[in-house]
Amino acid sequence: MDSWGRKGKGIMKVFVRSRPTATFAQELIEILPDGKTVQIHQSKGRRCGGYHAPSSWCFQLDGVLHLLSQEEVYARVGQEVVLGALDGYNGTVLCFGQTGAGKTYTMTGTTESYRQRGIIPRAVEQVFQEVAKRSDHIFSVQLSYLEVYNDTLTDLLSTLAGPQHLAPRGPVPPPGPVPPPGPAPRPGLALMEEPGGRVSIRGLSLHPVQSQEEALDLLFEGELNRIMGAHAMNNHSSRSHCIFTLHIQSRSRSLSGTTFLRSKLSLVDLAGSERLGRTGGAGQTLREATHINKSLSFLEQTILALADPRRDHIPFRHSKLTHALKHSLGGNCNTVLVANIYGEETQMDETLSTLRFASRMKSVKSQPSINQHVDPALEVKRLQKEVETLRDELSIQNLLVNGGGARYQPLSEAQQAELQDQVQRYLDGSLEAISVVSVRQLQEVFSQFRLAVQEQEQRVKAKLSQTYTLVERGRADDSANPKEEDEVEEEEEEEDEEEVGGSRRVGGMTGRARVKSKRKKAKEAPPSRGKKPGAASPVHGKALETRSSPRIHPPPQTPEDEPDPPDQEVQEAPPPEAEPIRTDSPPTKAQAFEEFKASGGAGLHRLLRSNKEVLQERRALLHLLGQELNAAKRDIDAAAEDVQRHRHAHGRLRGSEETQDVEEALVGRLGALRTRYRQHHDQLGPARAEVRYCQHLVDRCRVRLLSEFESWYPNSLLSPREVPEGGSITPGLVPPDRSPSLGDEERRPCEHVQSRRGEGPGAVAFYNAHRRSLRRRKSRRPPGTLPNTLPTTLLPFA
Numbered sequence: 001m002d003s004w005g006r007k008g009k010g011i012m013k014v015f016v017r018s019r020p021t022a023t024f025a026q027e028l029i030e031i032l033p034d035g036k037t038v039q040i041h042q043s044k045g046r047r048c049g050g051y052h053a054p055s056s057w058c059f060q061l062d063g064v065l066h067l068l069s070q071e072e073v074y075a076r077v078g079q080e081v082v083l084g085a086l087d088g089y090n091g092t093v094l095c096f097g098q099t100g101a102g103k104t105y106t107m108t109g110t111t112e113s114y115r116q117r118g119i120i121p122r123a124v125e126q127v128f129q130e131v132a133k134r135s136d137h138i139f140s141v142q143l144s145y146l147e148v149y150n151d152t153l154t155d156l157l158s159t160l161a162g163p164q165h166l167a168p169r170g171p172v173p174p175p176g177p178v179p180p181p182g183p184a185p186r187p188g189l190a191l192m193e194e195p196g197g198r199v200s201i202r203g204l205s206l207h208p209v210q211s212q213e214e215a216l217d218l219l220f221e222g223e224l225n226r227i228m229g230a231h232a233m234n235n236h237s238s239r240s241h242c243i244f245t246l247h248i249q250s251r252s253r254s255l256s257g258t259t260f261l262r263s264k265l266s267l268v269d270l271a272g273s274e275r276l277g278r279t280g281g282a283g284q285t286l287r288e289a290t291h292i293n294k295s296l297s298f299l300e301q302t303i304l305a306l307a308d309p310r311r312d313h314i315p316f317r318h319s320k321l322t323h324a325l326k327h328s329l330g331g332n333c334n335t336v337l338v339a340n341i342y343g344e345e346t347q348m349d350e351t352l353s354t355l356r357f358a359s360r361m362k363s364v365k366s367q368p369s370i371n372q373h374v375d376p377a378l379e380v381k382r383l384q385k386e387v388e389t390l391r392d393e394l395s396i397q398n399l400l401v402n403g404g405g406a407r408y409q410p411l412s413e414a415q416q417a418e419l420q421d422q423v424q425r426y427l428d429g430s431l432e433a434i435s436v437v438s439v440r441q442l443q444e445v446f447s448q449f450r451l452a453v454q455e456q457e458q459r460v461k462a463k464l465s466q467t468y469t470l471v472e473r474g475r476a477d478d479s480a481n482p483k484e485e486d487e488v489e490e491e492e493e494e495e496d497e498e499e500v501g502g503s504r505r506v507g508g509m510t511g512r513a514r515v516k517s518k519r520k521k522a523k524e525a526p527p528s529r530g531k532k533p534g535a536a537s538p539v540h541g542k543a544l545e546t547r548s549s550p551r552i553h554p555p556p557q558t559p560e561d562e563p564d565p566p567d568q569e570v571q572e573a574p575p576p577e578a579e580p581i582r583t584d585s586p587p588t589k590a591q592a593f594e595e596f597k598a599s600g601g602a603g604l605h606r607l608l609r610s611n612k613e614v615l616q617e618r619r620a621l622l623h624l625l626g627q628e629l630n631a632a633k634r635d636i637d638a639a640a641e642d643v644q645r646h647r648h649a650h651g652r653l654r655g656s657e658e659t660q661d662v663e664e665a666l667v668g669r670l671g672a673l674r675t676r677y678r679q680h681h682d683q684l685g686p687a688r689a690e691v692r693y694c695q696h697l698v699d700r701c702r703v704r705l706l707s708e709f710e711s712w713y714p715n716s717l718l719s720p721r722e723v724p725e726g727g728s729i730t731p732g733l734v735p736p737d738r739s740p741s742l743g744d745e746e747r748r749p750c751e752h753v754q755s756r757r758g759e760g761p762g763a764v765a766f767y768n769a770h771r772r773s774l775r776r777r778k779s780r781r782p783p784g785t786l787p788n789t790l791p792t793t794l795l796p797f798a
């Protein structure tokens with residue numbers, strides 16, 4: 001699929017969008033039939049009649065979005081940029097224009113209506129739809145929301161906990177009055193220029209998001225925190241510039257892919273340009289307007305500099321806004337500008353100035369390029385594999401062309417013995433030179449020399465010790481238990497065979513780590529306890545007993561290696577068979593676990609068992625494959641030796657046809673064996689991955705079974721007074737009188753959401769996020785105060 005965002009034509013796209021109004025100045029604003037040109041005619045009353053004053057201006061743009069719905073606007077403006085961002089191109093959409101011309105409506109839309117949502121929520125929806133479609137890639141999406149107000153940076157999402165921060169957290173505020181709603185000030189927020197020229201904002205929170213709903217939740221949270229104000233031109237005016245950024249990272253699922261893509265999609269709602277006299281502001285509003293105009297004027301200067309090929313310095317650092325947007329204007333970015341105009345006669349001066357800005361922006365060049373990065377760890381793996389393949393190829397080539405002198409595979413035992421013999425003969429002087437044709441052989445020769453030197457040293461030491469009756473000590477301890485390694489392997493195997501035993505694996509160690517720990521403990525234990533089953537504490541004894549007879553399903557118990565035993569009873573009680581079960585007391589945890597497996601946890605238990613069966617099957621296959629691989633390797637060594645032997649024996653008769661046939665047959669066999677080896681080898685990786693995955697599933701099932709048991713145990717088997725305070729309750733077991741129920745207030749929006757499901761695939765996520773933002777707003781507003789935002793109107797104001 002080819003599209004603008006990915007072809008990267010190198011010029012910014014500029015659209016004009018007009019705010020609908022009943023008194024649209026049709027005589028003065030003419031939209032030509034090509035849908036791309038706007039002509040502005042000077043009103044007769046205002047024409048100054050001078051020689052230089054033109055009576056009309058013509059602006060050629062990429063499209064005029066007049067009376068178009070939000071959906072149509074997004075299709076023209078946003079869709080391609082978003083697709084580009086998912087393919088690794090940086091993308092920016094900016095809304096610019098006079099105050100009240102519809103920038104926020106275009107960028108965010110109304111948060112109450114799914115149909116009238118703007119570019120940001122639509123972009124979020126498209127990103128997650130595409131992520132779901134592109135199943136051959138793994139995506140990660142993070143977002144940030146920055147506000148530039150009076151040339152100060154604010155994190156609009158700092159009210160939320162949990163994201164990554166690049167700056168240290170601010171000092172703890174002293175006790176005092178409750179702060180007003182909105183983001184807490186983050187003194188650490190600062191623009192940083194990294195080596196290589198990349199601009200980052202220290203302290204701006206980055207929020208990982210997994211779904212459209214999560215992202216919208218954050219968008220609406222940020223909207224709550226934006227600084228809004230009312231003035232004569234707009235009741236609900238954004239007094240700041242806002243930059244909503246999606247940071248997208250993707251990598252191919254294929255194991256051979258070592259690169260990943262990282263792109264930024266910046267969606268910018270600029271504050272409105274305004275004539276100070278017309279907005280009627282004073283004090284705070286006037287100060288804000290001065291800052292807004294100043295930063296927009298710097299933006300314009302920056303854009304003019306970007307558009308001028310003779311300029312080698314671009315004044316990005318003049319304002320926080322341009323500095324933050326350094327890589328979002330031109331550069332390697334797909335940039336789209338929406339110039340919002342308010343087409344009433346009284347607004348003609350502002351309209352003209354917006355259109356002039358738009359046409360200047362159109363001449364800014366950009367060079368979009370994919371932001372591809374190499375993952376060093378994966379690259380090393382790929383290169384290692386390539387070296388292995390090349391080595392194989394070299395050795396085959398050498399065998400076929402030069403008669404197989406040089407070898408690039410590890411040396412066989414026979415070859416090592418041959419070299420050892422050569423080294424010995426060389427050392428005792430019966431051999432003039434050692435013939436070496438590969439680096440591996442050279443290394444082997446060196447290690448044979450080292451061995452020879454070490455042996456010589458040993459001999460000298462032994463002689464000396466005999467002479468001076470020296471006794472060598474300290475070796476006995478090391479070989480105290482030669483079977484230990486084997487036992488470890490066996491124990492490890494049995495660990496895997498073992499049935500789930502209550503809470504013993506939750507939070508504990510796994511596999512080899514557990515065995516090592518046990519071995520260490522066994523060493524540390526007093527000698528009288530030894531390794532005898534049952535000699536230690538009951539639980540310890542039981543655990544060991546279980547190992548010696550893996551077919552008996554052990555009851556759940558706390559392993560001795562678990563850091564915090566959850567239940568004293570299980571730790572200290574004698575084994576079940578030692579104490580008769582008291583009918584008037586609750587069953588032990590071990591018995592309860594058996595019961596749980598037969599009742600509430602039966603499904604999970606069955607799943608665990610079948611997963612384990614699959615795991616065992618896969619392991620057996622892997623084992624078989626390993627054996628076949630070893631056999632193939634041995635066959636190759638034998639066949640290579642046959643070839644050598646044949647050449648050695650028939651060296652002088654090489655020209656004879658019969659000898660050649662035999663040699664060809666031997667070499668052919670060797671080739672076939674190598675192919676078989678490679679086939680087995682290729683299967684090994686996927687087989688190992690399968691085993692790992694099955695093991696992962698088994699582990700998850702275990703953990704799930706245990707955690708469900710932990711929830712089930714106190715509620716099902718103990719009387720209510722025995723339920724520990726704060727003990728968890730499994731949803732299915734909650735008594736009806738304790739079940740959580742939705743209040744009227746909660747239920748109503750749910751019904752509302754249900755009824756709106758038909759509006760579109762993302763409507764439910766949109767309304768869910770909206771509902772949550774309303775709740776947050778309500779909970780933050782001090783009692784008795786009015787909402788801090790006014791209802792959004794769809795009608796033009798008078």
Ligand SMILES: Nc1ncnc2c1ncn2[C@@H]1O[C@H](COP(=O)(O)OP(=O)(O)OP(=O)(O)O)[C@@H](O)[C@H]1O
Pocket residue numbers: 018019020097098099100101102103104105106234236237238239270271272273340792793794795796
């Ligand atoms: N295309 C449109 N369709 C319907 N209503 C619109 C449209 N454009 C703007 N409006 C309405 O006009 C009003 C002002 O729009 P908005 O707040 O988006 O302007 P703005 O350019 O962001 O202003 P400011 O710079 O002061 O923040 C809002 O009530 C909005 O709903």
